Amino acid sequence: MKSSLRQIKRVGLACVALGSIAVSQQAFAEGTAAGTTIQNTATVNYQVGGVSQAAINSNTAEFLVDNKVNLTVTRLNAAPGVSVSPGGTDYYTTFKLTNSGNKTQGYILNGSLAGNGDANLTGVANPFGAGPADTIQMLNTRTFVSGAACDDTTPTPTYDSSTDTTVFVDSLAADDCVYVFVVANADTIAAGFINGAVAAVRLTAQARIANSGAATVVPKHNDDADIPGTEQNIFADAGQDATESADSVFVVSSATLTVAKSSAVISDPINVAPNFKAIPGAVMEYTIRLTNNGGADATGVVITDLLPTNGISFTTAQYNSGASDVSIQIGAGAPTFCVAEVTAGPSADGCYVTPGGVLTVGAPALTQVATGGVATEVAVRFRMTIAD
Amino acid sequence: MSQGKLKFIAAAALLAFAVDSQVLAADARCISLKSMAEVEREIVDDKGGKSVKRVAASKVVPGTEVIWTITAENTCKQASENVTINNPVPAHMQLVANSVTGAGSDVTYSLDGKAFAKPDQLTVKENGADRKARTNEYKHIRWEFKNPLPAGATATASFRAVLE
Known part of the structure; x- marks a missing residue:
């Protein structure tokens, strides 16, 4: 397609006679196709x-364009990474895999045809430069190829677990790209799973022979003998191993609650x-303050307080x-109120005192x-009175 | 032998004569022109010393620089005069700046294969304004050898181009 366009451009050039000629800068992107x-x-x-004398033509000297095996993997998420809440599922970070060679290739992702992820990266530096290193691991890390078209005009796709189920790239034309998701779940109870903690994930792609189900390794010919006239595979990526990777991070965003009681x-x-x-006879007011300095709202909050009984x-x-x-007050706002009747609970307004003397304040009074x-x-x- | 077969042989003989005379005419052509494509390879010897060697073009991928060499050998007994070699830059390739050599020749370039000029006289229209053409926009190279090429002598022209 490209070469015929170029052909047309040439014809266009020939039509313009002498003097200056209009040309556009040639796109150099994918390069001349292997086998040309x-x-x-x-x-x-x-x-x-x-x-x-009559003009004489030379012999036709020629060579064959070999297979330049090259690829790029780039992270698309911006700093500081993908926010996850403890216990949440199917969080994903998005990468772009581009065939920057000159021939259609397949790609295996994260070294697995099963789509397993590569997430055990403890200590790996934060790929955004700023920000903490990897200290925690995500659960059930998986890798899927997006079904969305990959180009610069459409927005980065969202992961759809029902349709984005392909785990390797069978065929990707030169200069084309695909979006790849690394999907994972967030643990609820693991140590260190606190607000701001970082789990790094890495997408690694290796070129494979196209249409082989990403199963056939591309033979490397860089250091083999020259075979003019035969298409050889020349690995042109940084490590000359037909393999590239990029890191991204999931960042835990959770509530960090502190509780303080004063009177x-x-x-x-x-x-x-x-x-x-x-x-004796004085009234004490007790105040329980709940402060959240974390990255996420704390929900389902219930306060229980075993009330003192000795003379009060x-x-x-x-x-x-x-x-x-x-009384329940949020920040400097106007307080709301509830009635703490004695019951084993629950109560309609969320407030009650158990027969055992435990004050409970929950939904809907406090959510x-x-x-x-x-x-x-x-x-x-709430208030208590010192016995006479 | 039948009549028909005789006629056939006669015709074949005539044809052979015609071909022979063409070959003779070809023999009269005084220049043998050869084109060659090579790439440079770094060779490391036993002692770790490095040298660059030219080999027939292979392992060429986009971005690889190829050296094209054209040799013109005078195969007649008389000198050839006004020897001029024309070479289009091969399709899918871009000429490398300052890579054209040709001892004893004036080199000119063309964007269209018709108008040849020195680099500073080649212009390209871009966004309605003229600018100097870039080397990688040159599509043809011409070597005009100033002196006659004596019998048996060889003139060499070469250029480097990068595969797109």
């Missing part, structure tokens, strides 16, 4: 005794503010003009602690 014969014939004009005397029978003392008792009707027992530090911290308040 390049020929040269020279012509000589001369005179003998002042008489012009203050807010009234007593004798003194005036601010000189209240913890004397839970005091109801302290908030919301006496209608509620517990999550959003990431954001002090600005989004949750303060749960």
Whole structure:
């Protein structure tokens, strides 16, 4: 296709007579196809005794274009990597595999025709330069070829587990590319699986004979004897091993909760503010602060607090003009309230005190602690009175 | 022998004569022109010394530089004058800058195979403006040997080109 275009361009050139000529810069991208014969014939004009002789053509010198085996693997995800939540599944990072040689090739991915991933990269530096090295491993790492067309005009594809099931590249024309996903699940309980921890993954592709099911290795002829006229395989990638790779990272984004409990005397029978003392009859306000400095919201949060019993008792009707027992405030926002009736639970508003004396505050009164530090911290308040 | 067969032989003899006379005419041509494609290989000897050797073009892939050599040998007893070698840059190849040699010759280039000129006179129109042509846009090379080529002598012209 390319060569016939070039042919047309030549004809175009011939039509323009002398002087300057319009040409466009030739694309050099994929190179002349392997198996092409390049020929040269020279012509000589001369005179003998002042008489012009018939022009003479040389023999046709020629050579065969050999198979330049070359490939590139590039990571498409931007820094800092793909965010994963503990326990989440089918996270993926996307690579682009390009046949930068001059002949159609197949490719095996991550050294496996089964599509197994290569994720055990402990200590591998963060490919983005900045950021931590690999300290954790993803689970069930897999490699799949995207069914989406690979070009510069369409956006990077999304992984679809129902359709993106091919695990090797059977045939990729020169200068063409495919998108490849490395897919993995995030562990929930593994040590070190904390916010900001990094799991590196590597996509490795090796050229194989096209249409062999990526099973047939390409024989390397770089150091073999020259065989003019026979197409030889010349490995032109960096390591001359027909193999290239690129790294990407998954970054754990999880909640990092801190809990702090404090108390203050807010009234007593004798003194005036601010000189209240913890004397019999005084009311104590307890505050439980939940702060999330992690990368993800903490959801399903439930607070339980075994209330003290020795000379102090839970005091109801302290908030919301006496209608509620517990106050819940997010950041500097207006508080919401709930009623902590005594029940084995659960209760409709999420707040109750068990017969054993455990204050429980959960959904719907308290559902999550959003990431954001002090600005989004949750303060749960309740009051107790010191016995007379 | 039948009449028909005799006629056939006569015709064949005539044909043979015609061919012979063509061969004679060809013999009268005074220059033997040869074209050759080579690549350079680095040779490492037993002592680790490196040298560059030319071998017949093989293991050529996009980006490889090929050396094309054209030799013109005068096979007559008289000198040949105004010896001019024309060579198109082979398809799929780009001429390498400053790679053209030809002792005793004036070298000119052409973008279209018709108008030949020195490099500084070759221009290309790009975005409506003229600019000097790049070496890799030259499509033809011409060597004009200034002195007659004596009987038995050989003139050599060469250029390097990179496979696209």
